[in-house]
Amino acid sequence: MATPTSINGLIEKTSAYLNPEQVERIRQAFEFGAIAHEGQKRKAGGDYIWHPVAVAEILAEYKLDHESLIAAILHDVVEDTPFTKEDIIERFGESVADMVEGVTKLAKVQFASAKEAKAESFQKMMLAMSRDIRVILIKLADRLHNMRTMGAMRRDKQARIADETLEIYAPIAARLGINAIRIELEDLCFKAKYPFRHAVLEKRLQQVRGGRNEALKQIADTFQHRLDQDGIEGQVIGREKHLYSLYRKMHGRKFSEILDIFAFRIIVKDIDSCYRALGSAHSLYKPLPLRIKDYIAVPKKNGYQSLHTTVMGPYNNAHLEVQIRTEQMHDVSEHGIAAHWQYKQEGENGDNKLSQVDTLAQEWVKNLLEIQQSAGNSLDFLENVKIDLFPEVIYVFTPKGDIITLPRGATALDFAYALHTDLGHATIGCRIDKKAAPLRTMLESGESIQIIKGRHPAPQASWLQFVTTAKARTQIRHFMRHLKATDALNLGKRLLESALKAYQIKCTEISEELQQQILDELQLHNWQTLLEEIGSGNRMPQLVAKQIQHFSGSDQEVQASLQDKTLPITGTEGMVIHYAQCCHPLPGDNILGFISKEKGLVIHRDCCANVKQLKTQPDKCIELHWADEVEGTYLAELQLEVDNVRGSLGTIASTIASTNTDIDRVNSDDKDESYSLMNFVIKVRDRVHLAQVMRVLKRLSIVQKIQRN
Structure with a gap:
């Protein structure tokens, strides 16, 4: 469709299904849009206003309501002109203004990258669509007209827009069942990305079309004759696959190997006639058993319904694809959710005729x-x-x-x-x-x-x-993030309470006024965020405790007992506690905590080789002790020197299993012909449990030495 040079085409289309008052509102929108975009030009040439008018004309082909068409005419006003959403509300109502805002890009907001800006804009559009699905219909029509008229752009920019369209907008059109727009978008993208391939394939298809027109007409007539013989009222339509579909099929294949270039649609009156027509088609030509699909009984996710079959044609056994559907199914296959407004404008009960399509679309939006x-x-x-x-x-x-x-x-x-x-x-x-x-x-x-x-x-x-x-x-x-935030909050509270014991201050004694002073100093919004940051390792509890002591006006610092100074570990702290893989601490071990921004609180055995280095950062070290009752199992690593005999690994593994102990992983290294060095990482409850396993293993004659790493 060429870019319009007047509003007459849109007025003519809308006058066919809208009342005079609604058509007049569309004319008023055009006049307002023309004033708003005055002086603006498109790269393709002509005044800018003719782009939104062309978008509205595309939607008028689907008989969308007058509010949608007004929003289409004004969809760039808020982004590209001095007029605001409030100006549109005043003249055309809140519903139109909401649609315009939904389509508008976030051009005036600064983002870290173009990729982030595109993602933010897309998310905003999807959320607007969840409130009014007409937003996405306007955006699809906008993208379609842009694709039709982007010849004046640089080749690299055309290719980038084509990639984005294939990645996002064509699939959305398919998801909403608007196949007419999807097909045109895909073909335009193919032409923009690969103009030479597009031209060659188009020429080849024209050559094939010229040689097969008569044959196709004969096949269509044969189908029609059989329908008439079987008393089935219907229409047979021959069609050819669109270029992009053929191009995708040709990957790794020659054009001559694509046999189902042409297809036939049989449009009948009702569902019963669909299945009868399928039988008629199969009585004419032999079907391919694995190519029969019943999308009537089990519709696609976008509401598409049809019977599909592929048969062996009369000429060189070429494959013929046949789609059989009712008139309503055909409307839905071409227009998808957009057909809803067409039925409403025609005065029919669109909610009943298209309830399934509407429901599926709304389910998808809900999922989004x-x-x-x-x-x-x-x-x-x-x-x-x-x-x-x-x-x-x-x-x-x-x-x-x-x-x-x-x-x-x-x-x-x-x-x-x-x-x-x-x-x-x-x-x-x-x-x-x-x-x-x-x-x-x-x-x-x-x-x-x-x-x-x-x-x-x-x-x-x-x-x-x-x-x-x-x-x-x-x-x-989402669940893991929420769980980690909860764990961080609980751990942060315990770490701060432990640090405040040195000043004889309890968390419950910190007033709201004192909390706000601390938050202002640290530039945080609420106390919960502070506790989460402490628990996740982003803030040192000792430093926060020192600030609380300072703002409270107390200079008192006391010597707490060892038990009071250290934090008890129960094993229920969750995702913000990590047990160091270098030393595998167990309940019963003397332990030390190190606060890490990446992992939260990392627990080491105090005899770990890495502890000496960690203690060079005392502000990040936390004194810890195991609670009287500890839950869960913990990893421990055993190193065994074992006689190098057949079956030794299995013997060790089965012996460990006999103690009701799980093996996490094992590594075996043959040192020489006489002995092997085996490392087992096992799950135990505490040091006592580990000692029991080690005693059982020592009794094996093949075990020469055993130690904990």
């Missing part, structure tokens, strides 16, 4: 909101949405028979999170087709999945290594 709320920042959000936009789907079942759609490669844990976030967090196991299976098991279409739920939520960081869906990944990360 969950991802956004759990993502750490806009860059995480953008990357996770990309994952969600490229699903090659599988269909699996709940124990009750409900169908769940997941991207190919999804695991049983992804399935749990797809059902509900709380279920995912509490998952401890699963059964696939009634058989126990690991949570990392990749699912296949047709499988029935039962999730085994624990009492309490307990996501593991290791889960991030195998989940594939954006929802699962963001929810696990």
